[in-house]
Amino acid sequence: MEESPLHPFELHNYIPITLGGLDISINKAVIMMWVVVGVITLLMVKASAARRLVPGKLQSLAEMLVDFIRGIIMDTMGKDGMKFFPLIATLFLFILFCNLLGLIPGTYTVTSQIIVTAVFAITVYALSLLLGLMFHGIKFIPAILIPPGTPWWLIPLMMPIEFVSQVARPVSLAVRLFANMTAGHTILGVLFGLAISGGLLIGWLPFAFTIAMNGLEVGIAFIQAYIFTVLTCVYLGDAFHLHGSEDHAH
Amino acid sequence: MPQFESHFFSSLIFWEVVSFAILFFVLYKFAFPGILGILEEREKKIKDSLDQAERHRSDAERKLKEYEAKLNAAAKEADGILAAAKERAQRLLEENEQRLTAEAERIKGDAARAIEQERRAAIQDIRTQTTELALMVAEKVVQRSLNDADHRRMADDALDALAKSPSR
Numbered sequence: 344m345e346e347s348p349l350h351p352f353e354l355h356n357y358i359p360i361t362l363g364g365l366d367i368s369i370n371k372a373v374i375m376m377w378v379v380v381g382v383i384t385l386l387m388v389k390a391s392a393a394r395r396l397v398p399g400k401l402q403s404l405a406e407m408l409v410d411f412i413r414g415i416i417m418d419t420m421g422k423d424g425m426k427f428f429p430l431i432a433t434l435f436l437f438i439l440f441c442n443l444l445g446l447i448p449g450t451y452t453v454t455s456q457i458i459v460t461a462v463f464a465i466t467v468y469a470l471s472l473l474l475g476l477m478f479h480g481i482k483f484i485p486a487i488l489i490p491p492g493t494p495w496w497l498i499p500l501m502m503p504i505e506f507v508s509q510v511a512r513p514v515s516l517a518v519r520l521f522a523n524m525t526a527g528h529t530i531l532g533v534l535f536g537l538a539i540s541g542g543l544l545i546g547w548l549p550f551a552f553t554i555a556m557n558g559l560e561v562g563i564a565f566i567q568a569y570i571f572t573v574l575t576c577v578y579l580g581d582a583f584h585l586h587g588s589e590d591h592a593h
Numbered sequence: 594m595p596q597f598e599s600h601f602f603s604s605l606i607f608w609e610v611v612s613f614a615i616l617f618f619v620l621y622k623f624a625f626p627g628i629l630g631i632l633e634e635r636e637k638k639i640k641d642s643l644d645q646a647e648r649h650r651s652d653a654e655r656k657l658k659e660y661e662a663k664l665n666a667a668a669k670e671a672d673g674i675l676a677a678a679k680e681r682a683q684r685l686l687e688e689n690e691q692r693l694t695a696e697a698e699r700i701k702g703d704a705a706r707a708i709e710q711e712r713r714a715a716i717q718d719i720r721t722q723t724t725e726l727a728l729m730v731a732e733k734v735v736q737r738s739l740n741d742a743d744h745r746r747m748a749d750d751a752l753d754a755l756a757k758s759p760s761r
Contacts, residue, residue, distance in 0.1 A: 353595040376612040391627030429621040
């Protein structure tokens with residue numbers, strides 16, 4: 344039987360566990376999450392423990408990542424956004440290392456599971472709504488559904504459109520990451536399948552492509568983590584810098 | 594697609610939330626404060642160093658200006674001292690010259706006076722001796738022919754002539 348290119352995404356329960364009727368069995372994706380948490384902890388805590396003014400390699404890498412996230416937050420949310428730094432940095436590091444470690448052959452890409460990206464996306468979106476309501480009260484809801492400066496007679500048209508765009512936020516956030524990770528690994532799977540079935544005579548060509556694709560995938564892994572983080576910052580930033588909130592006040 | 598097999602969802606959600614929570618806690622507690630702290634510390638250090646460098650530079654510039662001014666003043670002073678010394682030397686030279694001239698003048702005058710005195714004395718001497726000689730001659734002449742009236746008159750004439758003759 345020909346192996347499906349989607350085969351690498353299949354999960355099998357290694358250790359079946361149930362907790363109060365909830366199935367929390369250990370499978371490959373769960374083990375990868377632990378590995379990711381372990382790798383990030385090792386890197387960041389060790390780098391933080393060094394605390395040298397002239398950093399070593401490890402500290403430089405960790406500082407580069409932290410400074411990068413700080414830059415994103417400063418650009419999209421301003422100084423107020425630094426309150427969310429721990430949350431956003433953890434999110435970025437978790438997604439980045441899920442993406443990157445998943446590229447190592449034999450491992451599993453946690454972010455190629457739609458449910459994993461969906462949980463992050465829905466949590467981020469829910470958090471942005473919650474923050475909006477906390478900062479601006481109930482008028483936050485009409486404010487995000489009616490763009491500032493809309494003429495009164497356009498309101499019935501604008502509200503459904505804005506509603507759809509709001510709903511699209513978590514959906515697109517989740518699907519973008521999941522689809523990119525799935526597509527990349529599927530292409531790698533297909534190319535590698537070709538390399539195997541092509542044999543030595545012609546198989547080197549798709550094999551060379553898998554190597555090139557893997558390089559590209561590293562870039563995509565980073566870019567997708569970056570996009571997810573930037574959009575998170577933008578959504579959270581929207582919550583407390585309500586578009587045109589000053590205009591409404593006058 | 595295998596990703597849509599919903600019977601894995603519960604375990605994935607559970608472990609995702611647990612892993613994320615643990616990671617968040619660990620990083621929040623042990624990693625981020627340290628790394629953010631060291632980043633801020635370094636930024637501050639760099640800023641301080643730059644400020645300090647700027648301060649040192651302006652200090653150095655100020656000092657340079659000071660030294661240049663001092664150097665100029667010193668050069669001016671040296672010029673002044675040199676000019677004064679030259680002037681003094683010139684004056685001394687002139688004074689010396691005047692003094693020497695006067696001295697020479699005085700010595701010359703003294704010498705001339707002494708010569709004049711000697712000359713006078715010599716003339717006086719000559720005159721005295723001439724008179725004595727004349728008197729002696731006259732005496733001899735007188736002694737030989739006192740009675741001869743002609744000779745007496747001749748002696749008188751000779752004495753007159755001698756007395757009338759100029760002193761030199």
